[in-house]
Amino acid sequence: MKPLKPPYTRRQFLHDASLTLFSMSNLAALGAYADNTNVQREKMLSVHKAKGKLGIALVGLGGYSGGQLAPALQETQYCYLAGIVTGTPSKAVEWKQRYNIPDRNIYNYQTFDKIKDNKDIDIVYVVLPNALHAEYVIKAAKAGKHVICEKPMAITVEDCDRMIAACKEAGKMLSIGYRLHFEPHNMEIMRIGQKKQFGSIKRLIAENGFSGAGGWRLDKQLAGGGPLMDVGIYCVQGCRYTTGIEPVAVWAQEGPKTDPDKFRSVEESLTWQMEFPNGIIAECKTSYAQSMNVLRAEAENGWAELSPAFAYGGINGKTSKGDLNFGQVNQQARQMDDFAQAIVNNRPTPVPGEMGRQDVKILQAIYQAMQSGERTTI
Incomplete structure (x- = not known):
């Protein structure tokens, strides 16, 4: 026994x-x-359901789902954790008990398509390795569910196009997990830059990196690349939403590999420059060997800086006129609540699939520039 x-x-x-x-x-x-x-x-x-909340199923129960999304769903007002999809039976048992998830709302990757018959689940949140995003976003759309997809949206522009098309064909909304669009400090730097509070922006600095990456993040087939695809994308996003305009060209330089065996299929670090209209230059860095976390905009009559800029919490900001005194928020809870409200009120999400597609297009141009050593147009 x-x-x-x-x-x-x-x-x-x-x-x-x-x-x-x-x-x-x-x-x-x-x-x-x-x-x-x-x-x-x-x-x-x-x-x-009586409160009108929408049910979310998390697909992939890795560190981000467990450490950020599931806890955030205990704080949301307009959505809740209704189901899970995992290939690990022990995680299914653990999550079922921790979050009171009924058996009928627990799926694995072989039973995923049955989610179409589950009325508890309105939204599927894809939190898988990058190369699997397209497959499961398309599956979720065909199952009649609205979709949130973690960043980067996919590893190719062609995959992005297929994802957008599948959601449109199904009449379902697609949102990308850009949590910082709902974070007060980042929202303020968007306002400062786009409204030209300090005049026209002349220079941007964006850096994001950490040490200790492992697992699928070092496998190019699953990740699509190294730190650029993981944390460097925040730099691309930060420059885009600070200016409100799109870069037209890039240059890129791969950094040295201190551990060639570990980084045999992906870059360890990368430095790149993005050229925007009106002569704006963004100087960007990303790394899996060095901690960095900053977004800075220098304009004609002042500057604004966030440091850390892209973290899950503890974001801090200041400008040439003083500190940015905003409280800390649960970024993921605000992100998911906004999507739920967008669905209910039939309004666009501020972070749609087209935004994710543009980032992937820029990321691919950066890699092309890294390989060629030449200026690459976007």
């Missing part, structure tokens, strides 16, 4: 067994407990 899991320990079970046989009444009690737990889960779902 298999030992029961906590709250019953093996020692407790053996002690109980020494006093009496495990009777049918005990089994019935356990069954009743499980039934009662399922009833409680169904009641919780009913409460969410």
Whole structure:
């Protein structure tokens, strides 16, 4: 007989067994407990639905889902964690218990297509390695679900086009997980830059990197590249939303590989420059070997800087006129709530698939420039 899991320990079970046989009444009690737990889960779902909340299913239960999205969904007002998709049975059990997810809302990658019949799930959030984004966004759209896709949207522009087309054909909305569009400091630097509060921007600096990357992030087939595809994309985004205009050309230089074996298929670091209309130049860096996190705009009559700029929390900002005194927010909760409201109110999301496509187009141009050593138009 298999030992029961906590709250019953093996020692407790053996002690109980020494006093009496495990009777049918005990089994019935356990069954009743499980039934009662399922009833409680169904009641919780009913409460969410009664409040008009939309159900989200997370596809992929890695570090970002577990560390950021699931906790954020405990704070959202307009959506909730309704289901999960995972290829790891132990994670299914853990998440089911932690977040009171009913069995019928738990899927693996072989049963994913059955999600089309689940009325609890309105939105599918794809949180998989980059190369799998296109496949599961398209599957989710065909299942009749609205979709959020983590960044980068995909690893090729062609995949982005297929994703956008699939969602349009299904009549479903597609949003990219650009959480910083809902973060007050970043929203302010958007306003400062786009409204030209300090005059026209002349120069941008954007840097984002960390050390210790591993797993699929170092596999080009899954990631599409190295730190540029992971954290460098924040620099591209930051420059785009600070200016409100699009870059027209790029130059790029790959950094040295301190560990050639580890970084045999992807870059370890990358420096690039983006040329914008009106002579604006953005100087950007990304790395898997060095910590950096800054976004700075220098204009005719002043400057604005965020440091850290792209973190999940603790974002800090200042300008030539003083500090930016905004409180910290749960970025992911605000991001997901906004998408839920966009669906309910039938309005566009501020971070649509077309925005993600443009980033991928720029990322591919940066890699082309890195390989050629020449200025590459976008």
